[in-house]
Amino acid sequence: MKELKSWKDYPLGGAVYDPGSTLDIDVSGWRNERPQIDQEKCIRCRICWVFCPDAAIIEEEKTYTTKTGKTFKLTYSIDYAHCKGCGICANECPVKAIKMIPEVE
């Protein structure tokens, strides 16, 4: 069993020595709706990435070719552990390539 830490185990002054440690926290339970990117429709305009409050849109340098033969150098995907499902990405998407799908049917 994991032992509970006592106050003596924590650094003085409430200092935290582990930058960016909230990445360990899973906030997916906050969501009612889950965004889903349609890679065929997506025009790689970066708008969802820009506006996401939770830095949950991942921009990767991965080539993707659509069925109509268009090749993009970037691919956007969603970090579902940190997405809270606010829907800003879906609302701001200029081509409506992001759909919000209910978590519970």
Added chain:
Amino acid sequence: MTYELEKIKTLWDIPKEEHLVGGHSLCAGCTAATIVRHLLKVAGKNTIVVNATGCVEVSTTSFPYTAWRVPWLHVAFENAGAVASGVESAINALKIKGEIPVEKEINVIAIAGDGGSFDIGFQALSGLMERGHKVMFVIYDNEAYMNTGIQRSGATPFAAWTTTTPVTRRIRGEWRNKKDMFDIAIAHGIDYAATANPAYPVDMDSKFQKGLSKDGPSLVHVIMPCTTGWRFEPKYGITIAKLATETAVWVNMEYDVGNFSVTVPVKKRKHVREYLKLQGRYSHLSETEIELIQEQIDRKVEEINKRAGKEVIGPLEA
């Protein structure tokens, strides 16, 4: 002052690195996180952030976690300005002593909400600007004390509902006007002051960049639609921010060493109704009250056009 980052002109110039990571406990759809994310992208990793008490402070650093990847400190609600001044002075002292190389550039940024800057933190902010420390003060303005339960602040606009300016038989929301922080900052004789909007990220980021490149204090005042306190669905955060500029409720202005300019001109502005009707905090308004708010905005637009010397904010859309 040299500044290594290239000027941000399009969305693609925004740096990719994240210095405020996900997993924090700000509300879903909170635009404050968008603002701070962009601020740190622009500032880079050589940055010390001083954060006044407020939404961003309590929810990004629930002990023993932190969402920040830059040195960050919090002391109290009222003294973000004073602490930031101290940090800046300490850096200067260490440079004189030779502990830090003189050419090393360290950005000191103070972040506060409207409570931590308009009301409680005002004297520390005023002192910081008057003493001329090289600190950028960023205000994310959600127009009330959202963190403690939507109490009114000096930034609450006319007619807005809050829990301390309720809608009853005798009062109909806030009956006083919003404080003009932009002009107060300019009156301190600082080099750079600006108002920004997260719905215009390129404009906002270039303002952060300009503010950081100044040798003295600078202030960037950013509007921040609050899903909880303004009573709207989380997905409309950016839509409402955009409408604020399109209706001229919020004007993106800039004051750069004596030059006043409006950075996002609006050719034809929308009726303020478009902005108000999306928000629950204005749901009690009657048609006469909406017209009264529109009149106030018309007057403000006229003033700004006069100040800019040309028509930057156009007439009302027919």
